[in-house]
Amino acid sequence: MKLINLVSFFCGTVFSLGLVEGKMIDPAAVLAFLDFAGAWRPALIFVLFGAVIVAYIGVEIQKHQARPWLDESFSMPTMRKIDRRLIIGSMVFGLGWGLVGLCPGPAVASLLMGNLKTLVFLMALFVGMYGFSFWFRRAG
Template sequence: MSRNSYQFGAAVASGIVFGIGLSLSGMLNPVRVQGFLDVFGNWDPSLAFVLGGAVAVAFVGVQVMKRMRHPAFDDSFHLPTNRKIDAPLVIGSALFGLGWGIGGLCPGPAVASLSVGIPQTVLFVLAMLIGMTLYDRVWSTRT
């Protein structure tokens, strides 16, 4: 098998594990996410535990990565080099947070929620893809 086949298989397996984790934790339900963001109403703290678990797993993964010479399916790690906090980062983060709060979904759970077949999720993913395409075609060419 080629390296690309292993990369594709690893990506599919990771996506499946991620989707199952989101489903088991209830994060495919936008009401649960919006309940977490409703700190002055009927607050649902369950997302904090999901986020905490994700941070713990990522922390372990970064520690393991630091000890490796190269990733299993590539010649080098592709880490961000820009550490600057600038206007595009702040604006993008704010837009992401607004979309998450209004829609109750972020990209990962939105794609995983497509398996449930809720029409609003399909609309959310289409709008997300249009926004990503616009950014890629219009704004990313300015840098």
């Protein structure tokens, strides 16, 4: 097994444990965080703030490197334009997160909890992704 795969697995495991510990896999906790007009519970702000700090540190380190430690080159996004697809996709993501209380990362992390709703969410997510991909190929 390549070292990069082992490191990726370790990082994914730490990320999943962070989602579990931060209660991001609990749809009720997420929905309570998003309920500004009701019984708002701001606890997830600390989880999100911690994620921003870690991402910021990673970006700062990356800026000073010629190449990654475990790969030949950085894989950075090439598209810089904010277009209609990005805005609509962001709105659909936010709407789904607000309605269900799950987003893809926490949903995958919570699979081992045995929640049937999570499995239904992930199946709907994959059907939607495949449907969009199929529609985009036909339209383009």
